[in-house]
Amino acid sequence: MDSNEGLKRFVRVAELGSFTKAAESLGLPKASISQAVQQLESKLQTQLFHRTTRKVQLTPDGQLFYEKSKNVLSEIEELETLFISDDRQVSGLIRVNMSHPMARHLVIPALPAFLQRYPNLTIDISSEDRKVDLISEGYDCVVRTGEAEETGMFMRKIGEMQQTNFVSPSYITAYGEPETLADLEHHYLIHYQTSSHKRFDAFEYRAGDQVHACKMNSRICVNNTDAYRAACAAGLGIMQAPRFGAHELLRSGDLVEVLHDYTAPPMPVSILFPHRRNLSKRVRIFMDWLTETIVAQL
Numbered sequence: 001m002d003s004n005e006g007l008k009r010f011v012r013v014a015e016l017g018s019f020t021k022a023a024e025s026l027g028l029p030k031a032s033i034s035q036a037v038q039q040l041e042s043k044l045q046t047q048l049f050h051r052t053t054r055k056v057q058l059t060p061d062g063q064l065f066y067e068k069s070k071n072v073l074s075e076i077e078e079l080e081t082l083f084i085s086d087d088r089q090v091s092g093l094i095r096v097n098m099s100h101p102m103a104r105h106l107v108i109p110a111l112p113a114f115l116q117r118y119p120n121l122t123i124d125i126s127s128e129d130r131k132v133d134l135i136s137e138g139y140d141c142v143v144r145t146g147e148a149e150e151t152g153m154f155m156r157k158i159g160e161m162q163q164t165n166f167v168s169p170s171y172i173t174a175y176g177e178p179e180t181l182a183d184l185e186h187h188y189l190i191h192y193q194t195s196s197h198k199r200f201d202a203f204e205y206r207a208g209d210q211v212h213a214c215k216m217n218s219r220i221c222v223n224n225t226d227a228y229r230a231a232c233a234a235g236l237g238i239m240q241a242p243r244f245g246a247h248e249l250l251r252s253g254d255l256v257e258v259l260h261d262y263t264a265p266p267m268p269v270s271i272l273f274p275h276r277r278n279l280s281k282r283v284r285i286f287m288d289w290l291t292e293t294i295v296a297q298l
Helices: 003-016 019-026 030-044 060-080 100-117 169-175 181-186 225-233 243-252 281-295
Strands: 049-051 056-058 092-098 121-127 141-145 153-161 163-167 191-193 202-207 210-215 239-242 256-258 267-274
Touching: 003 019, 003 030, 003 060, 019 030, 030 060, 056 060, 092 100, 092 281, 100 121, 100 225, 100 243, 100 281, 121 281, 141 281, 153 281, 163 243, 225 239, 225 243, 239 243, 243 256, 267 281
Parallel strands: 092 121, 092 141
Antiparallel strands: 049 056, 141 267, 153 267, 163 239, 163 256, 202 210
């Protein structure tokens, strides 16, 4: 086993936090993964992982070695693809994180054409309502909606998603349709709690260049986009969200748009990727395609 292969196995364990999952993802025996890590630890004369019966976690030395290893493997991959004139021959795994609505409604439906063009690429999409750590969790890039707060990352702004106000027909039956800002005093807003404990509990709207927030009562608070849409469809309050994520519920009649003149400011959409000197060709190709795909549907 060459040193590059040993680094790849170590990196996969670090990304997945498990020798078993790393072996499964690489199609190798678990023993070969353990042996590769042990050989690295012996050569480096340091412990790379804390191992318990429940989890595998990087040590401080392991975290530093992981970050350096990712850069080294990226540079090696760049060298290996340096003289490939046909981009369709580029190969490898791309790990990306994005919201569930974006993955379901914008990206995954367009993926078959992309993979047909690049048959040697494999895509690993993670969809979560939390902000993942690109470095420690081993993502090549992430798609962020809203203001990106990470430091030490490169950011490519894609565009903006227009937001709309939604309620269900059953909500209108129970409370009437809100038509003015004054009406909001007698209505409910579905509150949203982020993974960073920020709570959205106000109805936002633009007036010229200013953004205003109107605090509203609520009967439910949720912490993910699926529950957010479900709560709105169930008649529990007003939802403020991008239109594309509610397309199916609008088409089925489970949601309707209201207060067209009082919409929240658009949400910026960006791609973030780790601060590395060399971005691999496969990741550049995917990010360019991802940008075109999302922009075309915003």
